[in-house]
Amino acid sequence: MSELTRRSFLLGSALAGAGALVACSGAGPPTGTPVQPLSDAVRRAELARRSAGQRVVSARLTPRPVDVDLGGRVVSTWGYDPSLPGPLLRARVGDLLKVEVDNQLPADTSVHWHGLALSNDMDGAPGLTQDPIAPGGRFAYEFTVPHAGTYFYHSHSGLQLDRGLYGPLIVDDPNEPGDHEHEWIVVLDDWLDGTGRTPDDVARDLGIGDAAGMGSGSGMGRMGAMDHGGMRGMGATDTGSETMLSPMLGGAGDVSYPLYLVSGRVPEDPMVFNATPGERARIRLVNAGADTAFRVALGGHRMTITHTDGFPVVPQDTDALMVGMVERFDVLVTLGDGVFPLFAQAEGKTGHGQALVRTAAGDLPTRSRPDELDRQVLFGTDLAPRADVRLEEKGHDVYHSLDMGGTMSPYRWTLNGRAHPDITSLDVNEGQRVRMRMRNMSDMFHPMHLHGHTFALPDTGLRKDTVTIRQMRTVEIEFDADNPGQWALHCHNAYHQEAGMMTTLSYLA
Numbered sequence: 001m002s003e004l005t006r007r008s009f010l011l012g013s014a015l016a017g018a019g020a021l022v023a024c025s026g027a028g029p030p031t032g033t034p035v036q037p038l039s040d041a042v043r044r045a046e047l048a049r050r051s052a053g054q055r056v057v058s059a060r061l062t063p064r065p066v067d068v069d070l071g072g073r074v075v076s077t078w079g080y081d082p083s084l085p086g087p088l089l090r091a092r093v094g095d096l097l098k099v100e101v102d103n104q105l106p107a108d109t110s111v112h113w114h115g116l117a118l119s120n121d122m123d124g125a126p127g128l129t130q131d132p133i134a135p136g137g138r139f140a141y142e143f144t145v146p147h148a149g150t151y152f153y154h155s156h157s158g159l160q161l162d163r164g165l166y167g168p169l170i171v172d173d174p175n176e177p178g179d180h181e182h183e184w185i186v187v188l189d190d191w192l193d194g195t196g197r198t199p200d201d202v203a204r205d206l207g208i209g210d211a212a213g214m215g216s217g218s219g220m221g222r223m224g225a226m227d228h229g230g231m232r233g234m235g236a237t238d239t240g241s242e243t244m245l246s247p248m249l250g251g252a253g254d255v256s257y258p259l260y261l262v263s264g265r266v267p268e269d270p271m272v273f274n275a276t277p278g279e280r281a282r283i284r285l286v287n288a289g290a291d292t293a294f295r296v297a298l299g300g301h302r303m304t305i306t307h308t309d310g311f312p313v314v315p316q317d318t319d320a321l322m323v324g325m326v327e328r329f330d331v332l333v334t335l336g337d338g339v340f341p342l343f344a345q346a347e348g349k350t351g352h353g354q355a356l357v358r359t360a361a362g363d364l365p366t367r368s369r370p371d372e373l374d375r376q377v378l379f380g381t382d383l384a385p386r387a388d389v390r391l392e393e394k395g396h397d398v399y400h401s402l403d404m405g406g407t408m409s410p411y412r413w414t415l416n417g418r419a420h421p422d423i424t425s426l427d428v429n430e431g432q433r434v435r436m437r438m439r440n441m442s443d444m445f446h447p448m449h450l451h452g453h454t455f456a457l458p459d460t461g462l463r464k465d466t467v468t469i470r471q472m473r474t475v476e477i478e479f480d481a482d483n484p485g486q487w488a489l490h491c492h493n494a495y496h497q498e499a500g501m502m503t504t505l506s507y508l509a
Helices: 007-011 040-049 201-207 494-498
Strands: 056-061 064-069 074-079 089-092 094-103 112-116 138-144 151-155 166-172 184-192 259-261 273-274 282-286 294-298 303-306 312-317 318-325 328-336 339-346 352-358 398-406 409-415 426-429 433-441 445-451 466-469 476-482 485-492 502-508
Touching: 040 138, 056 089, 064 398, 089 094, 138 166, 138 318, 138 485, 184 339, 184 352, 201 494, 273 466, 282 294, 282 318, 282 494, 303 318, 398 426, 409 494, 409 502, 433 466, 445 476, 485 494
Parallel strands: 056 094, 089 166, 184 282, 259 352, 273 352, 398 433, 426 502
Antiparallel strands: 064 074, 094 138, 112 151, 151 166, 184 259, 282 328, 294 318, 294 339, 303 312, 303 328, 339 352, 398 409, 433 476, 445 466, 445 485, 485 502
16 A cells, blocks of 8 residues: 555545535534544543453564465565464454564565554554554554454555565454364465566556555566456466456456465465364455455355354355455355365466365365356355344434546546545544445446444445445445544555555544
C-alpha cells in the first residue's frame, strides 16, 4: 500500500464523504474534525477493551532479507523468518498482544493486523495511523485482541505483501468446543519474488512507477497485465502468455505468476498433513496472495464451512470454496482412507498450489486435480451467520456510496472516479450505524477490506471484514461506528490499491 499521507487524508476529512446521504434515522450527517490515532477517544476505546489481570502475549518480528526454501527451490526475498509463512502468533480473546518489530530491511515497513478491530494507533497503516518504521528502527505494537478467529498479519508498506512479509495470527476462544483431532493452518500465496522478477518490476510494467517500500530488482521475462476490454493477458510466465478470465469472477487478475504456494511450498515438494482415517481436521484457510483468488478443494471429500473472517457461520457443506485475496475460512473435514490433494487452483490463471493429506500409505493419483473443483463452489457471500453474531437490527444513521472503476492504460484504479490520494474520505460520528453501497463498475473482481471493523451484509447478516465483489455486481454492508480513528478502506488486490483504489473511513468529533 502506498503510504497514506496525513495531509491528504485530513484535507479529505474536512469534506463530506463522497456519496454520503442524509441519515435515515434523523441523527444527521457526520460533523466535527477528524479523530486522530493518538486522541483521547482512541485511548478510551482501547482501555474499554482491557481488563484486570489481562494475560500478556509477547512476540518479536524481524523483517529482513532472507533466503527461503520453497521446496527444492531457494529464493531470495524479504521475510519475518527464513521460512514461509512467517511465525505463527497465537493469543486468546481478551489477551494483550505485544509485538516488537525490528526493521532490518533496506526500506521503511509496517505491520497491519488484518481483520482485528484493534486500537487505531496500532493498525499499521503508515502515514495514516503511524509513521513508517525506518530501516534500523523499531516499533512496539500493543493492543487488546477483541475477537476469536483466523486472522493474519502482513506489511502494509508498498507491495511488500507480495514478497514474504506475512504470517498467521490465531485468536482462540476458550469456550469453543474442540470437535476435531487436528488443526491445520493453510496459507495460500501467488509467488514471483526471487524467480527473475520482483513486485516492483511488475508495478513498473503496469505503469504504477517505482513502488514505495520495495527494493529494486532485475531479471528475465515480463509479468504482464490484462487488457480489461478484451480480457487477454499480455504478459508471459514460465508457461507463456495466458488469459486471466474466470467464468465466476470475470477478470481474474492483472499479474501472471510463475509459482503458487500452499504453506510456503510448491506442488512438486508439498506440505504433508498426516492423520488417521475417520479423524476430523479443522483447516484454517488464509489467502495471502496479492493478485489471485483460489478455488480450493480436498480431493475425495466434502468440506463443512464453519467460519469466515473469524466469525462463525451456520455450517455449510460444499465441494469447493472460492477464497478471495485476504479472505479466511475455517472448514471441518472428516478424513477418508488414502492420500488426497489439498488443491488450490489459481482462479482464471494457469497454475495451482497443492498440499497433501495422508491417512494411509501409497502415492497420490497421477491426476491430482480433484473433480470437486468442478462441482459445488461456494463464495463467502453464500453463507449465513450464526445467530449470536448478528448485528442488532436498526436503521442506519448515515449512508455512503462507493463506485469501483479502473483503466489499464493508464493503470489507475478508482473509488467514485478518483484515485488516492486525490479522494475524499467517508465520514462518520462515533455511535452511528453506517450503511454503505459498493458497486463494482469494472470487469475485474475486487476484494474490498475495511480496517478496524467487521461489517454485516444486510440481506443475510453475514459478518466479514473483506468481501469479494464480482464484476458489475453491487454489495451493501453495514456496521456500527464503535472504534474511533482513521481507518483505511481499499481493494486488497495489492496492485489496485497501489494504483489508487483506497480511501479512509474518518471518524469526526
